[in-house]
Amino acid sequence: MALPFSGRKDGLSLSEALPDRSLFILVAMMSFLAALTLTGATGARTLSTRWAGGAAQLLTIQVSEPDQPLAVTSKADKTAQPTRADAVLADLATLPTGTQVHRLTQDELARLLTPWLGDAGKTALPLPAVIEVRLAEGQEAPTNLEQTLDAHVPGTVVEHNAEWSTRLRALAQSLLACAALALATVGGIATMITALATKAGLSTRRDIIKILHGLGATDSYIAGRFAWRTGGLALGGGLLGTLLAMAPLLLLFRMAAPFAASTLQAASTTMPDWRTLPDLLPGDMLIGLAALPFVAAFIGWVTTQFMVRVWLRRLP
């Protein structure tokens, strides 16, 4: 015989006591904000590591008139003379092992200059040789490198990135701190919203809870019922908010992609194709975004557990 039992119903009717709309929407908005902040933070961190580890270790050396022989003072055969560029390369070979030296090819150079000079391959301007020197981790360039090179091959310019990279790194780090602060604030607001919703739910279910308590319901049962409800709503809201944030995020990342390259060779002036975009998104950011709904659910669950248990303390 079919019984009019309704499964595990206990009379709390939490779908009415804790209506989905307000909490769900508020958590969705919070998660949206958190997702954007998280992305900003990831971006700032990526640039900061690039400037700390990448750009600071990078020297750019320009050699003018690269294909001229080094010196005409020598009496030796002109053809045996190394070119100015080769002479600089030879000097650079004496740098500590682990140093990578790369002379940009004509094509690479042309690609770099395209935005400024148009089709640079056909330009009549005499182009210098550009040599990229990547020092090994923890290595520093000899302080007198420029003097040494300039003495040997007059007109050689060494550009060192360390100074401006320190400043940019400080900027990126303060951006990171702001993002952390914003995330903490969002978390705090989410906690307060959940606490208020729980409080309202408790006061509308006051008599029902007293009856359940009298019938022998444990604190963990009652707190659990409320907490799974708010946790579930927060999970849903978190999912929605994060998904909604994905659209502006992808747009942002597509625009930022050209600046994220770590060497001149890889630098590209065009935005990446939409299809390859997912590969460019940093993995830890994707993990952070995926974790967001669960963090929201956890905040909701813990806050409600705490509130309900404190409330129940007034009953013996």
Added chain:
Amino acid sequence: MIRLTNVSWRRERKASTPVLSNLSFEVPQGGFRWLLGPSGAGKTSLLSLLHVESLPSDGTLCLLDKDVTAHTHRSVLVRLRQRIGMVHQDFRLMPDLSVADNVALPMRLQHRPEDEITDEVQSILKWVGLGDQLGVRASRLSGGEQQRTAIARAIVHRPGLILADEPTNALEEPQAHKLLDMFSELSSMGTTVIVATHNEALVRRLPRPALVLERGRLVQDGA
């Protein structure tokens, strides 16, 4: 068994006059006691103390071999409450739940298997005459039906102590007599039963020791 020693209870900590003062009595396991006294004497208050809805302000209270006044942990009090069946004067049903779900609640809160719950709930509701109203929402019941549902909920899980506050005031005489016979039978099988009532005819029908309250004091301790 129940043992009270110099128990007093104030509604608020600083209240001047206690609702119950200096109560001492003992009821052995399987004992039946009437709880009598004029309106406002404190019968409901005493039953709520025995149901551990509040704790005594003074004195010691032992219930089912547990001293509830000795800083007992909350989880112990919860388990104690699960072993007590209480029929409230105002029934305290879950208005949105069906009769069957209301009666099933104490067993569900103890995680008893669902088929056992189904059997017990069905037979107890048949016994109180609500066998064909299992699916009716509690808020749609008449006073007498609500009272019978509350009685069924108080005994369905076979508690060791039954506390009934005016359990017959909404019932017709035959139903009241039937209920009384069951309480008497349960007590002879080892359940302690305390029934508060104004109904003197009922008391005459089942002559048992009485605890008599007057303005919060015990004038007859049922010994």
